[in-house]
Amino acid sequence: xxxxxxxxxxxxxxxxxxxxxxxxxxxxxxxxxxxxxxxxxxxxxxxxxxxxxxxxxxxxxxxxxxxxxxxxxxxxxxxxxxxxxxxxxxxxxxxxxxxxxxxxxxxxxxxxxxxxxxxxxxxxxxxxxxxxxxxxxxxxxxxxxxxxxxxxxxxxxxxxxxxxxxxxxxxxxxxxxxxxxxxxxxxxxxxxxxxxxxxxxxxxxxxxxxxxxxxxxxxxxxxxxxxxxxxxxxxxxxxxxxxxxxxxxxxxxxxxxxxxxxxxxxxxxxxxxxxxxxxxxxxxxxxxxxxxxxxxxxxxxxxxxxxxxxxxxxxxxxxxxxxxxxxxxxxxxxxxxxxxxxxxxxxxxxxxxxxxxxxxxxxxxxxxxxxxxxxxxxxxxxxxxxxxxxxxxxxxxxxxxxxxxxxxxxxxxxxxxxxxxxxxxxxxxxxxxxxxxxxxxxxxxxxxxxxxxxxxxxx
Amino acid sequence: xxxxxxxxxxxxxxxxxxxxxxxxxxxxxxxxxxxxxxxxxxxxxxxxxxxxxxxxxxxxxxxxxxxxxxxxxxxxxxxxxxxxxxxxxxxxxxxxxxxxxxxxxxxxxxxxxxxxxxxxxxxxxxxxxxxxxxxxxxxxxxxxxxxxxxxxxxxxxxxxxxxxxxxxxxxxxxxxxxxxxxxxxxxxxxxxxxxxxxxxxxxxxxxxxxxxxxxxxxxxxxxxxxxxxxxxxxxxxxxxxxxxxxxxxxxxxxxxxxxxxxxxxxxxxxxxxxxxxxxxxxxxxxxxxxxxxxxxxxxxxxxxxxxxxxxxxxxxxxxxxxxxxxxxxxxxxxxxxxxxxxxxxxxxxxxxxxxxxxxxxxxxxxxxxxxxxxxxxxxxxxxxxxxxxxxxxxxxxxxxxxxxxxxxxxxxxxxxxxxxxxxxxxxxxxxxxxxxxxxxxxxxxxxxxxxxxxxxxxx
Numbered sequence: 001x002x003x004x005x006x007x008x009x010x011x012x013x014x015x016x017x018x019x020x021x022x023x024x025x026x027x028x029x030x031x032x033x034x035x036x037x038x039x040x041x042x043x044x045x046x047x048x049x050x051x052x053x054x055x056x057x058x059x060x061x062x063x064x065x066x067x068x069x070x071x072x073x074x075x076x077x078x079x080x081x082x083x084x085x086x087x088x089x090x091x092x093x094x095x096x097x098x099x100x101x102x103x104x105x106x107x108x109x110x111x112x113x114x115x116x117x118x119x120x121x122x123x124x125x126x127x128x129x130x131x132x133x134x135x136x137x138x139x140x141x142x143x144x145x146x147x148x149x150x151x152x153x154x155x156x157x158x159x160x161x162x163x164x165x166x167x168x169x170x171x172x173x174x175x176x177x178x179x180x181x182x183x184x185x186x187x188x189x190x191x192x193x194x195x196x197x198x199x200x201x202x203x204x205x206x207x208x209x210x211x212x213x214x215x216x217x218x219x220x221x222x223x224x225x226x227x228x229x230x231x232x233x234x235x236x237x238x239x240x241x242x243x244x245x246x247x248x249x250x251x252x253x254x255x256x257x258x259x260x261x262x263x264x265x266x267x268x269x270x271x272x273x274x275x276x277x278x279x280x281x282x283x284x285x286x287x288x289x290x291x292x293x294x295x296x297x298x299x300x301x302x303x304x305x306x307x308x309x310x311x312x313x314x315x316x317x318x319x320x321x322x323x324x325x326x327x328x329x330x331x332x333x334x335x336x337x338x339x340x341x342x343x344x345x346x347x348x349x350x351x352x353x354x355x356x357x358x359x360x361x362x363x364x365x366x367x368x369x370x371x372x373x374x375x376x377x378x379x380x381x382x383x384x385x386x387x388x389x390x391x392x393x394x395x396x397x398x399x400x401x402x403x404x405x406x407x408x409x410x411x412x413x414x415x416x417x418x419x420x421x422x423x424x425x426x427x428x429x430x431x432x433x434x435x436x437x438x439x440x441x442x443x444x445x446x447x448x449x450x451x452x453x454x455x456x457x458x459x
Numbered sequence: 460x461x462x463x464x465x466x467x468x469x470x471x472x473x474x475x476x477x478x479x480x481x482x483x484x485x486x487x488x489x490x491x492x493x494x495x496x497x498x499x500x501x502x503x504x505x506x507x508x509x510x511x512x513x514x515x516x517x518x519x520x521x522x523x524x525x526x527x528x529x530x531x532x533x534x535x536x537x538x539x540x541x542x543x544x545x546x547x548x549x550x551x552x553x554x555x556x557x558x559x560x561x562x563x564x565x566x567x568x569x570x571x572x573x574x575x576x577x578x579x580x581x582x583x584x585x586x587x588x589x590x591x592x593x594x595x596x597x598x599x600x601x602x603x604x605x606x607x608x609x610x611x612x613x614x615x616x617x618x619x620x621x622x623x624x625x626x627x628x629x630x631x632x633x634x635x636x637x638x639x640x641x642x643x644x645x646x647x648x649x650x651x652x653x654x655x656x657x658x659x660x661x662x663x664x665x666x667x668x669x670x671x672x673x674x675x676x677x678x679x680x681x682x683x684x685x686x687x688x689x690x691x692x693x694x695x696x697x698x699x700x701x702x703x704x705x706x707x708x709x710x711x712x713x714x715x716x717x718x719x720x721x722x723x724x725x726x727x728x729x730x731x732x733x734x735x736x737x738x739x740x741x742x743x744x745x746x747x748x749x750x751x752x753x754x755x756x757x758x759x760x761x762x763x764x765x766x767x768x769x770x771x772x773x774x775x776x777x778x779x780x781x782x783x784x785x786x787x788x789x790x791x792x793x794x795x796x797x798x799x800x801x802x803x804x805x806x807x808x809x810x811x812x813x814x815x816x817x818x819x820x821x822x823x824x825x826x827x828x829x830x831x832x833x834x835x836x837x838x839x840x841x842x843x844x845x846x847x848x849x850x851x852x853x854x855x856x857x858x859x860x861x862x863x864x865x866x867x868x869x870x871x872x873x874x875x876x877x878x879x880x881x882x883x884x885x886x887x888x889x890x891x892x893x894x895x896x897x898x899x900x901x902x903x904x905x906x907x908x909x910x911x912x913x914x915x916x917x918x
Binding site for chain 2: 010013014015016017018020021028032035036042045046048049051052053056059060061062063064065066067068069070071072073074075076077078079080082086087088089092093094095096097098099100101104108111126128130132158159161162178181182185201205208209232234235236237238239240241273276277279280283284285286287288289290292293296297300304305307309310311312314315316318319321322323325326327355356358359360361362365368369371394397398401407410412413416417436437438439440441
């Protein structure tokens, strides 16, 4: 009975170890498992999660450092997404129940109501050389505009050649004076077009080259004093906040078409509560956080399945949600002339080449099932899944409540832990059709079925 | 040559399908793979990612809906974390290179400087019943305080029994008037202590019960007019924004002890640039986003490995970062009396029981290697890894620059794609010791070594 099992502490306390990263994978696992009550079974469990093909496993091992096994993130699919009149089956990697089901449900709902439409607003990426400078700003600005800027472009040509061939590259570089906020603080603020790649390595390599060129030119110029030549580069780094790498996705239909097929609610009731729920998420940060969290359930599951970086996408989306000075919903709704429109506007910096996109076999599969989209098409698909997720979540919340579906999953999880038979499952699931699931009540019913007073008797 | 392979579009366009969720896993895969150029090899690839033990795979399949395979998220470990004088080896699940290495590096660095210290500030969780009410607020407030509130507690007793036995439960319920922001909008604002569970199901079940009790009592009371009795529950939902489920983690040492062992920089230079880098992330949202993204690299990798919900943690952390009205860094630094102190304050709502924590074998392993922590201990470990990650990132940024490490990994990834031999790898890695890695240059060197003009010749 996993559920009631006494959790043994480690048999041996962890101790420090030097040179760990240099050990083989097997030696790392042996050292680690040596602290467990049953080292052999721990080692076996870990290795049971390896891929059978050693070369494939080696590939996965090398993505990060000190890899010992694979964490399985369930990989599901949601069919029936009609986006800009094209049909997609969307790959989703996520560990949370109900998310794929909610996406698929929203896809079905909108399939017969015209599907999803998207617009790319812009695709600009951003990076900075942050530096301190003790001297005259006007002089620096003139030197930058008149002399340095062109050099920054030309000395980065080796780095930008491939990107330029694909239609991208450095868009602009500006000198920004931030001394009103922090003494002596300035930036080179650079914008980039990175085409189908997310572009982090490209941008960071360009920025580091900018800083070398910039510093050298200042040092070699007679215009600057010794103090001014001590210009200090603090750091060169892309920004994950890309408000100008922005997409809008929307659904829209006649209000009457929102009527529930099962007639559990009228379209008037639905629209009224749906609008209120979205307005609350516009004005109440406590609600906006959870509202956007649901959107990110959908977005992240596509981001992960397609080999993109969900921390970057999360950080950007939430900063964008806070841009007005108050943390707000990423989606909005309006009803005009009998037409219901629900939309999301979200910055998404994604890539379909580079990184692990062509290395991870499951990612290659995911991109293939989407028809090998470019970055802009992937932005569209991802934003749509976020919007779909939010639509389903709000629909549940304002009608049956969210717990009905969640607690059904919760109940199945408890029954799995109990290793209940099919017959026991059926009987207990039936019981909870009209009652709130509690862990204690499930255990009580289970014990009753097995004719015992407590789980302890079953050990 | 994966890297240059022509990407074929799907052989057959996606079409809509009804009843997909009812199909067996195998039938789902067959339908999906039927669109691929080579359906058999696509099917084989997917099933090669299944666990060998069918029962284990079934468990993973059931976590979500429409599961067809597993996305491998590399599972690595970072040893040598000394936290509150106890040693930990930390499990990290993440697909991004350099993150585990950076964590391990920071752990080693602070191991000999007193390790990490943490303080739990508070552990309160939050949920709301959002509702509309057309009537007299004072009357509602009196009725709530004098009559309903006690009933909300007592009628939820079945739901809260287990949680109360563990020392948790409902802490308080308040009626909040939000009509200054949205007409007729009110909340029941409830606070909870959920002990070692994250508590989402518990809180949502309580809130839905509150709404039933509340609505019934108003309807049955003679105090209210017909219009007032039409009180409309919009939704019942926990908030993922939990600023009062808060932890602080810090490191501190004498400034001289920050001297680089390799003497590449002095402690004065390091402290100066480190302080500036943190200050920039306090005042410049473009930088704060990326700064916090790095922190979340560390936090999420522990959150995922321990079976927690990273979307919830992300949404909460970023809303917290924006709480002042401007999006800011989650970490801060000070130097006082020759002592350097670097800390993070971050809300983290985590569980070590419930959800998939006792179901996912890799999660059980992760929790066992941490010695089966309670939720508060897991908050400490997770916050520490976020702080460690940020320390390593800033240290790289203000000294050698971040690209040195990144581009080494990038190079290895390209060489993997090229399926370069060990000898070819060594030669190419050596070349880039003093030169910036570009994709084009790697291909050029590789072709040179193989005596061809382009990769096309190798097919």
